[in-house]
Amino acid sequence: MSSDATPDPYANPVAFGQRMQILRERRGMTRQVLAGLLGKSSDWVKDLERGRTQAPGVETVYRIASALRVRNLADLTGHPDMHVDLFIGPGHPRLAAVRAAVDSFGPAAEQLAPSGRHIAARLARAWSARHSAPNHREVIGALLPDLIRDAQLAVKHAESPPDWRAAQAVLAEVYSLSQFFLAYQPDSSLLWRVAERSLVAAQQSDDPHAIGVSSWLLTQAHRDSGPSHYDAADAVNLDALAYLNPLLPNATDDVLAIAGALTFEVGYTAARRGETATAWRHWDEAKRMAERLPETYYHPVTSFSQAIMGAHAVTVAVELHAGPESVRQAARADATAIPSRPRRARHRIEQARGYQLDGQPDVAIATLSQAYEAAPETIRYNGYARSIILEEVESKVAARRRRASELAVNVGLLAA
Known part of the structure:
Protein backbone atom coordinates (compact mmCIF):
# COMPACT_ATOMS: atom_id res chain seq x y z
CA MET A 1 0.00 0.00 0.00
CA SER A 2 1.48 3.37 -1.03
CA SER A 3 2.08 6.08 1.55
CA ASP A 4 -0.44 8.41 -0.11
CA ALA A 5 -3.24 5.84 -0.26
CA THR A 6 -6.52 6.71 1.43
CA PRO A 7 -6.34 5.54 5.06
CA ASP A 8 -8.85 2.91 6.16
CA PRO A 9 -11.03 4.01 9.13
CA TYR A 10 -11.50 0.37 10.09
CA ALA A 11 -7.75 -0.24 10.37
CA ASN A 12 -6.09 3.03 11.39
CA PRO A 13 -7.06 5.79 13.81
CA VAL A 14 -7.41 8.93 11.66
CA ALA A 15 -9.03 12.29 12.18
CA PHE A 16 -12.83 12.51 12.29
CA GLY A 17 -13.01 14.53 9.07
CA GLN A 18 -10.87 12.01 7.20
CA ARG A 19 -13.05 9.17 8.39
CA MET A 20 -16.15 11.02 7.31
CA GLN A 21 -14.69 11.64 3.84
CA ILE A 22 -13.67 8.00 3.43
CA LEU A 23 -17.09 6.73 4.43
CA ARG A 24 -18.82 9.31 2.22
CA GLU A 25 -16.75 8.34 -0.80
CA ARG A 26 -17.36 4.65 -0.17
CA ARG A 27 -21.07 5.45 -0.36
CA GLY A 28 -20.48 7.22 -3.68
CA MET A 29 -21.97 10.36 -2.14
CA THR A 30 -20.97 13.89 -3.11
CA ARG A 31 -20.33 16.64 -0.57
CA GLN A 32 -23.39 18.46 -1.91
CA VAL A 33 -25.66 15.47 -1.19
CA LEU A 34 -24.29 14.97 2.32
CA ALA A 35 -24.63 18.68 3.01
CA GLY A 36 -28.27 18.57 1.93
CA LEU A 37 -28.96 15.62 4.21
CA LEU A 38 -27.46 17.50 7.14
CA GLY A 39 -28.99 20.87 6.40
CA LYS A 40 -25.49 22.33 6.01
CA SER A 41 -23.48 23.90 3.19
CA SER A 42 -21.05 21.92 1.05
CA ASP A 43 -18.30 24.26 2.31
CA TRP A 44 -19.12 23.18 5.88
CA VAL A 45 -18.67 19.53 4.88
CA LYS A 46 -15.44 20.33 3.05
CA ASP A 47 -14.00 22.24 6.03
CA LEU A 48 -14.91 19.42 8.38
CA GLU A 49 -13.33 16.77 6.17
CA ARG A 50 -10.12 18.78 5.82
CA GLY A 51 -9.82 19.45 9.53
CA ARG A 52 -10.41 23.18 9.24
CA THR A 53 -13.11 23.07 11.89
CA GLN A 54 -13.56 21.09 15.08
CA ALA A 55 -15.45 17.81 15.09
CA PRO A 56 -19.16 18.48 15.73
CA GLY A 57 -21.23 17.63 18.77
CA VAL A 58 -22.85 14.29 19.46
CA GLU A 59 -26.20 15.14 17.84
CA THR A 60 -24.53 16.17 14.57
CA VAL A 61 -22.25 13.13 14.66
CA TYR A 62 -25.36 10.98 14.94
CA ARG A 63 -26.93 12.73 11.94
CA ILE A 64 -23.76 12.29 9.88
CA ALA A 65 -23.65 8.59 10.75
CA SER A 66 -27.31 8.18 9.82
CA ALA A 67 -26.81 9.99 6.52
CA LEU A 68 -23.82 7.80 5.67
CA ARG A 69 -25.75 4.72 6.88
CA VAL A 70 -22.95 3.76 9.25
CA ARG A 71 -24.30 1.12 11.62
CA ASN A 72 -21.87 1.95 14.43
CA LEU A 73 -20.54 5.27 15.66
CA ALA A 74 -17.12 3.71 16.28
CA ASP A 75 -16.67 3.39 12.51
CA LEU A 76 -17.02 7.16 12.19
CA THR A 77 -15.34 8.41 15.35
CA GLY A 78 -12.51 5.89 15.69
CA HIS A 79 -13.36 5.35 19.36
CA PRO A 80 -14.11 1.67 20.06
CA ASP A 81 -15.86 2.62 23.28
CA MET A 82 -18.52 4.45 21.22
CA HIS A 83 -20.24 1.21 20.26
CA VAL A 84 -23.72 2.49 19.42
CA ASP A 85 -26.10 0.65 17.10
CA LEU A 86 -27.59 3.22 14.74
CA PHE A 87 -30.76 1.21 14.38
CA ILE A 88 -31.50 2.68 17.79
CA GLY A 89 -33.77 5.69 17.63
CA PRO A 90 -33.54 9.00 19.49
CA GLY A 91 -34.03 9.25 23.22
CA HIS A 92 -37.60 10.19 24.10
CA PRO A 93 -38.03 13.22 26.42
CA ASP A 207 -49.80 -16.82 35.83
CA PRO A 208 -49.60 -18.52 32.38
CA HIS A 209 -50.54 -15.38 30.50
CA ALA A 210 -47.97 -13.21 32.31
CA ILE A 211 -45.26 -15.84 31.75
CA GLY A 212 -46.13 -16.02 28.06
CA VAL A 213 -46.08 -12.25 27.53
CA SER A 214 -42.76 -11.80 29.34
CA SER A 215 -41.21 -14.68 27.39
CA TRP A 216 -42.52 -13.22 24.11
CA LEU A 217 -40.80 -9.90 24.79
CA LEU A 218 -37.56 -11.48 26.04
CA THR A 219 -37.47 -13.58 22.86
CA GLN A 220 -37.65 -10.41 20.79
CA ALA A 221 -34.96 -8.71 22.87
CA HIS A 222 -32.57 -11.60 22.21
CA ARG A 223 -33.38 -11.81 18.51
CA ASP A 224 -33.00 -8.08 17.97
CA SER A 225 -29.54 -8.27 19.55
CA GLY A 226 -28.23 -10.08 16.47
CA PRO A 227 -27.47 -13.56 15.11
CA SER A 228 -25.31 -14.52 18.09
CA HIS A 229 -28.46 -14.31 20.26
CA TYR A 230 -30.79 -16.35 18.02
CA ASP A 231 -30.18 -19.53 20.02
CA ALA A 232 -31.02 -17.71 23.26
CA ALA A 233 -34.20 -16.35 21.63
CA ASP A 234 -35.23 -19.89 20.66
CA ALA A 235 -34.45 -21.23 24.13
CA VAL A 236 -36.73 -18.70 25.85
CA ASN A 237 -39.40 -19.13 23.18
CA LEU A 238 -39.48 -22.93 23.21
CA ASP A 239 -39.38 -23.15 27.02
CA ALA A 240 -42.45 -20.91 27.21
CA LEU A 241 -44.30 -22.99 24.62
CA ALA A 242 -43.40 -26.21 26.44
CA TYR A 243 -45.00 -24.70 29.57
CA LEU A 244 -48.11 -23.37 27.79
CA ASN A 245 -48.95 -26.14 25.32
CA PRO A 246 -50.34 -28.60 27.92
CA LEU A 247 -52.71 -25.85 29.10
CA LEU A 248 -54.18 -25.03 25.69
CA PRO A 249 -57.11 -27.49 25.52
CA ASN A 250 -58.85 -25.52 28.30
CA ALA A 251 -57.10 -22.18 27.87
CA THR A 252 -58.68 -18.76 27.87
CA ASP A 253 -58.50 -16.70 24.69
CA ASP A 254 -55.65 -14.64 26.14
CA VAL A 255 -53.53 -17.72 26.91
CA LEU A 256 -54.26 -19.25 23.50
CA ALA A 257 -53.31 -15.94 21.89
CA ILE A 258 -49.97 -15.63 23.67
CA ALA A 259 -49.17 -19.23 22.73
CA GLY A 260 -50.02 -18.37 19.12
CA ALA A 261 -47.82 -15.28 19.27
CA LEU A 262 -44.93 -17.36 20.63
CA THR A 263 -45.45 -19.96 17.90
CA PHE A 264 -45.10 -17.26 15.27
CA GLU A 265 -41.95 -15.96 16.98
CA VAL A 266 -40.25 -19.32 16.40
CA GLY A 267 -40.97 -18.85 12.72
CA TYR A 268 -39.78 -15.24 12.81
CA THR A 269 -36.40 -16.25 14.21
CA ALA A 270 -36.17 -19.07 11.65
CA ALA A 271 -36.80 -16.51 8.90
CA ARG A 272 -33.95 -14.37 10.24
CA ARG A 273 -31.74 -17.47 9.88
CA GLY A 274 -32.94 -18.01 6.32
CA GLU A 275 -34.76 -21.26 7.19
CA THR A 276 -37.67 -20.97 4.77
CA ALA A 277 -39.54 -24.22 5.47
CA THR A 278 -39.33 -23.83 9.26
CA ALA A 279 -40.45 -20.19 9.10
CA TRP A 280 -43.55 -20.88 7.04
CA ARG A 281 -44.41 -24.05 8.98
CA HIS A 282 -44.62 -22.07 12.22
CA TRP A 283 -46.58 -19.31 10.48
CA ASP A 284 -49.09 -21.94 9.35
CA GLU A 285 -49.34 -23.34 12.88
CA ALA A 286 -49.83 -19.86 14.35
CA LYS A 287 -52.54 -19.15 11.77
CA ARG A 288 -54.45 -22.28 12.82
CA MET A 289 -54.24 -21.09 16.43
CA ALA A 290 -55.52 -17.64 15.43
CA GLU A 291 -58.50 -19.26 13.72
CA ARG A 292 -59.51 -20.80 17.07
CA LEU A 293 -59.97 -17.29 18.48
CA PRO A 294 -63.13 -15.19 17.99
CA GLU A 295 -63.00 -13.23 14.74
CA THR A 296 -63.02 -9.87 16.57
CA TYR A 297 -60.48 -10.87 19.24
CA TYR A 298 -57.26 -8.80 19.42
CA HIS A 299 -54.57 -9.52 22.02
CA PRO A 300 -53.78 -6.25 23.82
CA VAL A 301 -50.01 -6.84 24.08
CA THR A 302 -48.88 -8.90 21.09
CA SER A 303 -51.67 -7.95 18.65
CA PHE A 304 -52.11 -11.67 17.95
CA SER A 305 -55.42 -12.25 16.18
CA GLN A 306 -56.85 -13.41 12.89
CA ALA A 307 -56.33 -9.87 11.61
CA ILE A 308 -52.57 -9.89 12.21
CA MET A 309 -51.66 -13.07 10.32
CA GLY A 310 -51.46 -11.30 6.96
CA ALA A 311 -49.00 -8.82 8.46
CA HIS A 312 -47.00 -11.70 9.93
CA ALA A 313 -46.81 -13.31 6.47
CA VAL A 314 -45.28 -10.12 5.07
CA THR A 315 -42.69 -10.13 7.86
CA VAL A 316 -41.69 -13.73 7.15
CA ALA A 317 -41.27 -13.04 3.44
CA VAL A 318 -39.27 -9.88 4.08
CA GLU A 319 -36.96 -11.54 6.60
CA LEU A 320 -36.35 -14.31 4.04
CA HIS A 321 -35.38 -11.54 1.57
CA ALA A 322 -38.03 -12.80 -0.85
CA GLY A 323 -38.99 -9.61 -2.70
CA PRO A 324 -41.73 -10.93 -5.01
CA GLU A 325 -43.27 -13.05 -2.24
CA SER A 326 -43.17 -10.02 0.09
CA VAL A 327 -45.15 -8.02 -2.45
CA ARG A 328 -47.68 -10.84 -2.95
CA GLN A 329 -48.20 -11.11 0.80
CA ALA A 330 -48.44 -7.33 1.12
CA ALA A 331 -51.22 -7.28 -1.49
CA ARG A 332 -53.16 -9.93 0.48
CA ALA A 333 -52.79 -8.37 3.92
CA ASP A 334 -55.47 -5.91 4.95
CA ALA A 335 -53.80 -3.19 7.00
CA THR A 336 -57.14 -1.57 7.82
CA ALA A 337 -58.14 -4.71 9.76
CA ILE A 338 -55.41 -4.01 12.33
CA PRO A 339 -57.02 -1.82 15.03
CA SER A 340 -53.75 -0.73 16.68
CA ARG A 341 -52.22 2.40 15.15
CA PRO A 342 -48.59 1.57 16.04
CA ARG A 343 -49.00 -2.04 14.88
CA ARG A 344 -50.62 -0.84 11.65
CA ALA A 345 -47.68 1.51 11.11
CA ARG A 346 -45.24 -1.33 11.78
CA HIS A 347 -47.05 -3.43 9.15
CA ARG A 348 -46.75 -0.58 6.64
CA ILE A 349 -43.01 -0.46 7.32
CA GLU A 350 -42.73 -4.21 6.66
CA GLN A 351 -44.67 -3.74 3.43
CA ALA A 352 -42.27 -0.94 2.45
CA ARG A 353 -39.31 -3.26 3.08
CA GLY A 354 -40.92 -5.77 0.74
CA TYR A 355 -41.44 -3.19 -2.00
CA GLN A 356 -37.85 -2.03 -1.61
CA LEU A 357 -36.61 -5.62 -1.91
CA ASP A 358 -38.71 -6.00 -5.06
CA GLY A 359 -37.20 -2.91 -6.69
CA GLN A 360 -40.26 -0.67 -6.21
CA PRO A 361 -38.81 2.29 -4.27
CA ASP A 362 -41.61 4.70 -5.17
CA VAL A 363 -44.21 2.36 -3.68
CA ALA A 364 -41.93 1.84 -0.66
CA ILE A 365 -41.80 5.59 0.04
CA ALA A 366 -45.56 5.94 -0.46
CA THR A 367 -46.12 3.07 1.98
CA LEU A 368 -43.81 4.66 4.55
CA SER A 369 -45.86 7.83 4.23
CA GLN A 370 -48.91 5.75 5.19
CA ALA A 371 -46.96 4.44 8.19
CA TYR A 372 -46.19 8.02 9.22
CA GLU A 373 -49.87 8.96 8.98
CA ALA A 374 -50.84 6.00 11.18
CA ALA A 375 -48.25 6.53 13.93
CA PRO A 376 -45.39 9.01 13.48
CA GLU A 377 -43.56 7.75 16.57
CA THR A 378 -43.41 4.21 15.18
CA ILE A 379 -41.61 5.20 11.99
CA ARG A 380 -39.40 7.70 13.81
CA TYR A 381 -37.89 4.92 15.92
CA ASN A 382 -37.73 2.20 13.23
CA GLY A 383 -34.27 1.61 11.77
CA TYR A 384 -35.54 -0.12 8.64
CA ALA A 385 -37.80 2.81 7.78
CA ARG A 386 -35.03 5.33 8.35
CA SER A 387 -32.65 3.29 6.20
CA ILE A 388 -35.07 3.19 3.24
CA ILE A 389 -35.78 6.91 3.51
CA LEU A 390 -32.10 7.83 3.61
CA GLU A 391 -31.37 5.61 0.63
CA GLU A 392 -34.07 7.26 -1.47
CA VAL A 393 -33.05 10.75 -0.40
CA GLU A 394 -29.99 10.04 -2.57
CA SER A 395 -32.07 8.84 -5.53
CA LYS A 396 -31.21 10.18 -8.98
CA VAL A 397 -34.94 10.36 -9.74
CA ALA A 398 -35.93 13.91 -8.80
CA ALA A 399 -39.57 13.21 -7.88
CA ARG A 400 -38.61 10.25 -5.69
CA ARG A 401 -35.82 12.21 -4.04
CA ARG A 402 -38.27 15.03 -3.25
CA ARG A 403 -40.87 12.70 -1.70
CA ALA A 404 -38.21 10.92 0.34
CA SER A 405 -36.75 14.23 1.49
CA GLU A 406 -40.17 15.49 2.62
CA LEU A 407 -40.69 12.31 4.61
CA ALA A 408 -37.15 12.56 6.03
CA VAL A 409 -37.95 16.05 7.34
CA ASN A 410 -41.19 14.80 8.93
CA VAL A 411 -39.42 11.87 10.57
CA GLY A 412 -36.60 14.10 11.82
CA LEU A 413 -33.80 12.71 9.69
CA LEU A 414 -33.24 15.97 7.81
CA ALA A 415 -33.39 19.57 8.89
CA ALA A 416 -36.43 21.45 7.63
Missing part, protein backbone atom coordinates in the same frame (compact mmCIF):
# COMPACT_ATOMS: atom_id res chain seq x y z
CA ARG A 94 -39.76 10.97 28.98
CA LEU A 95 -37.00 8.36 29.00
CA ALA A 96 -35.29 9.83 32.08
CA ALA A 97 -38.46 9.71 34.18
CA VAL A 98 -39.16 6.10 33.18
CA ARG A 99 -35.55 5.15 33.90
CA ALA A 100 -35.76 6.76 37.35
CA ALA A 101 -38.89 4.76 38.20
CA VAL A 102 -37.32 1.49 37.05
CA ASP A 103 -34.01 2.12 38.80
CA SER A 104 -35.45 3.30 42.10
CA PHE A 105 -35.06 0.96 45.06
CA GLY A 106 -38.79 0.84 45.42
CA PRO A 107 -41.38 3.04 47.11
CA ALA A 108 -41.23 3.85 50.80
CA ALA A 109 -42.82 1.20 53.02
CA GLU A 110 -45.14 3.73 54.67
CA GLN A 111 -46.82 4.67 51.38
CA LEU A 112 -50.33 3.33 50.88
CA ALA A 113 -50.59 0.80 48.10
CA PRO A 114 -53.32 1.13 45.46
CA SER A 115 -55.44 -1.98 45.08
CA GLY A 116 -54.38 -4.53 42.49
CA ARG A 117 -57.72 -4.07 40.75
CA HIS A 118 -57.10 -0.32 40.48
CA ILE A 119 -53.62 -0.82 38.98
CA ALA A 120 -54.93 -3.46 36.55
CA ALA A 121 -57.63 -1.03 35.37
CA ARG A 122 -55.03 1.71 34.82
CA LEU A 123 -52.84 -0.77 32.95
CA ALA A 124 -55.75 -1.75 30.67
CA ARG A 125 -56.38 1.93 29.90
CA ALA A 126 -52.66 2.39 29.15
CA TRP A 127 -52.70 -0.48 26.63
CA SER A 128 -55.82 0.96 25.01
CA ALA A 129 -54.21 4.40 24.81
CA ARG A 130 -51.08 2.94 23.26
CA HIS A 131 -53.06 1.27 20.48
CA SER A 132 -55.15 4.33 19.68
CA ALA A 133 -52.58 7.13 19.90
CA PRO A 134 -50.33 8.22 17.01
CA ASN A 135 -47.84 9.54 19.59
CA HIS A 136 -48.00 6.33 21.61
CA ARG A 137 -44.56 6.67 23.25
CA GLU A 138 -45.51 10.05 24.62
CA VAL A 139 -48.78 8.69 25.97
CA ILE A 140 -47.40 5.64 27.74
CA GLY A 141 -44.21 7.46 28.75
CA ALA A 142 -46.38 9.86 30.74
CA LEU A 143 -48.23 6.99 32.47
CA LEU A 144 -45.36 4.60 33.17
CA PRO A 145 -43.47 6.19 36.09
CA ASP A 146 -46.49 6.15 38.42
CA LEU A 147 -47.62 2.76 37.14
CA ILE A 148 -44.20 1.23 37.82
CA ARG A 149 -43.98 2.66 41.34
CA ASP A 150 -47.55 1.68 42.24
CA ALA A 151 -47.15 -1.86 40.88
CA GLN A 152 -43.96 -2.28 42.91
CA LEU A 153 -45.79 -0.97 45.97
CA ALA A 154 -48.67 -3.42 45.47
CA VAL A 155 -46.23 -6.34 45.53
CA LYS A 156 -44.61 -5.02 48.71
CA HIS A 157 -47.93 -4.61 50.52
CA ALA A 158 -49.68 -7.79 49.38
CA GLU A 159 -51.29 -9.39 52.45
CA SER A 160 -51.67 -13.00 51.30
CA PRO A 161 -49.87 -15.38 48.91
CA PRO A 162 -52.69 -15.19 46.31
CA ASP A 163 -52.65 -11.37 46.47
CA TRP A 164 -48.85 -11.37 46.16
CA ARG A 165 -48.94 -13.61 43.07
CA ALA A 166 -51.67 -11.47 41.50
CA ALA A 167 -49.62 -8.32 42.18
CA GLN A 168 -46.57 -9.95 40.59
CA ALA A 169 -48.61 -10.69 37.45
CA VAL A 170 -49.64 -7.04 37.20
CA LEU A 171 -46.06 -5.87 37.82
CA ALA A 172 -44.82 -8.21 35.08
CA GLU A 173 -47.28 -6.66 32.63
CA VAL A 174 -46.33 -3.12 33.67
CA TYR A 175 -42.73 -4.03 32.85
CA SER A 176 -43.97 -5.48 29.55
CA LEU A 177 -45.64 -2.18 28.70
CA SER A 178 -42.38 -0.45 29.60
CA GLN A 179 -40.53 -2.47 26.99
CA PHE A 180 -42.73 -1.06 24.24
CA PHE A 181 -41.67 2.42 25.35
CA LEU A 182 -37.98 1.54 25.74
CA ALA A 183 -37.52 -0.43 22.51
CA TYR A 184 -35.09 1.20 20.04
CA GLN A 185 -34.15 3.95 22.48
CA PRO A 186 -30.53 4.64 23.47
CA ASP A 187 -30.50 2.68 26.73
CA SER A 188 -30.31 -1.00 25.89
CA SER A 189 -29.17 -1.95 29.39
CA LEU A 190 -32.40 -0.49 30.80
CA LEU A 191 -34.43 -2.49 28.29
CA TRP A 192 -32.67 -5.69 29.37
CA ARG A 193 -33.26 -4.93 33.07
CA VAL A 194 -36.94 -4.43 32.45
CA ALA A 195 -37.22 -7.57 30.28
CA GLU A 196 -35.55 -9.72 32.91
CA ARG A 197 -37.57 -8.22 35.79
CA SER A 198 -40.74 -8.84 33.83
CA LEU A 199 -39.96 -12.53 33.43
CA VAL A 200 -38.96 -12.93 37.09
CA ALA A 201 -42.20 -11.29 38.27
CA ALA A 202 -44.21 -13.40 35.83
CA GLN A 203 -42.62 -16.62 37.05
CA GLN A 204 -43.32 -15.68 40.65
CA SER A 205 -46.95 -15.02 39.76
CA ASP A 206 -47.51 -18.53 38.35
